[in-house]
Amino acid sequence: MTLRSAIAAIGVLFVCSGQLGAADLPARPIKGPVPPPTKESGIWAAIAYASANEKHGFFWGADKRQEAADLALEHCRRAGGDDCVVVSVFRNHRHWDDDDRTGFPYHHCGALAVAQEPAVAQESAVAQKSAVAQEFAMAKGKGDRITSDRVRPWSAKAAPTRREAEDQAVQACERTGTQCAVREWVCT
Numbered sequence: 001m002t003l004r005s006a007i008a009a010i011g012v013l014f015v016c017s018g019q020l021g022a023a024d025l026p027a028r029p030i031k032g033p034v035p036p037p038t039k040e041s042g043i044w045a046a047i048a049y050a051s052a053n054e055k056h057g058f059f060w061g062a063d064k065r066q067e068a069a070d071l072a073l074e075h076c077r078r079a080g081g082d083d084c085v086v087v088s089v090f091r092n093h094r095h096w097d098d099d100d101r102t103g104f105p106y107h108h109c110g111a112l113a114v115a116q117e118p119a120v121a122q123e124s125a126v127a128q129k130s131a132v133a134q135e136f137a138m139a140k141g142k143g144d145r146i147t148s149d150r151v152r153p154w155s156a157k158a159a160p161t162r163r164e165a166e167d168q169a170v171q172a173c174e175r176t177g178t179q180c181a182v183r184e185w186v187c188t
Contacts, residue, residue: 040065041098042091043188046072047112047156050081054152056112057081058186065089065104087112090158092188107158109187113169115152115178153178162187 045060046068057075062068069086076084088110098106155172159165166182173180 039100040091040102040104041100042094042106044068044089044091045110045186045188046086046090047088047110047184047186048072048076048081048084049087049112049154049156050076050084051152051154052082053080054114055079055081055084056184057084058110058184060186060188065091087154087156088158090188105158107160107165109160109162109165109185110156110158111162111165111169111185112154112156112183113166113173113180114154114183115173115176115180117178118152153180154183155180 043060044062044065044067045058046062046065047056047058048069049056055076057072057077057079059068059071059075062071069089072086073084090107090110091104092108093106153173153176155169157165157168157172159168162185166185170180170182
């Protein structure tokens with residue numbers, strides 16, 4: 001039995017020391033194909049909105065997504081927006097055969113719809129927030145944002161045409177139970 005115990009102890013030490021020795025070995029680079037950087041093709045546009053004081057800004061004609069977002073934010077801030085956020089980013093084909101394989105849709109137009117009247121009653125504001133929270137949860141990940149946590153409900157949508165973008169934005173905004181109108185639209 002002692003021979004078995006000694007062999008077992010040596011085996012355990014051998015296994016443990018192998019783990020310790022491996023910890024300080026340099027990591028080898030992973031071999032294999034490296035995916036090429038994605039180039040986001042198109043003519044980019046963005047809409048920014050400050051819900052606290054209802055200011056907005058937009059930009060279209062950018063070569064890159066980030067450029068459109070940054071310039072829309074800048075225009076919103078110049079308009080006096082206190083808490084500007086980008087609420088919609090979209091793009092058009094620069095060439096009809098553009099396909100950068102990123103999966104980002106080629107929606108040519110975007111629209112921002114805002115409620116015509118602010119919420120008056122506290123109960124109605126709570127109901128609006130609940131409906132909007134559900135809509136936002138459904139839209140999350142699609143590039144659409146809907147909210148009514150400040151003064152007025154609003155919605156921003158992008159679509160292939162101006163009419164579709166405006167209709168979708170107004171319909172989403174009106175799901176809160178308020179009358180909404182298009183505040184801004186832009187097409188690339």
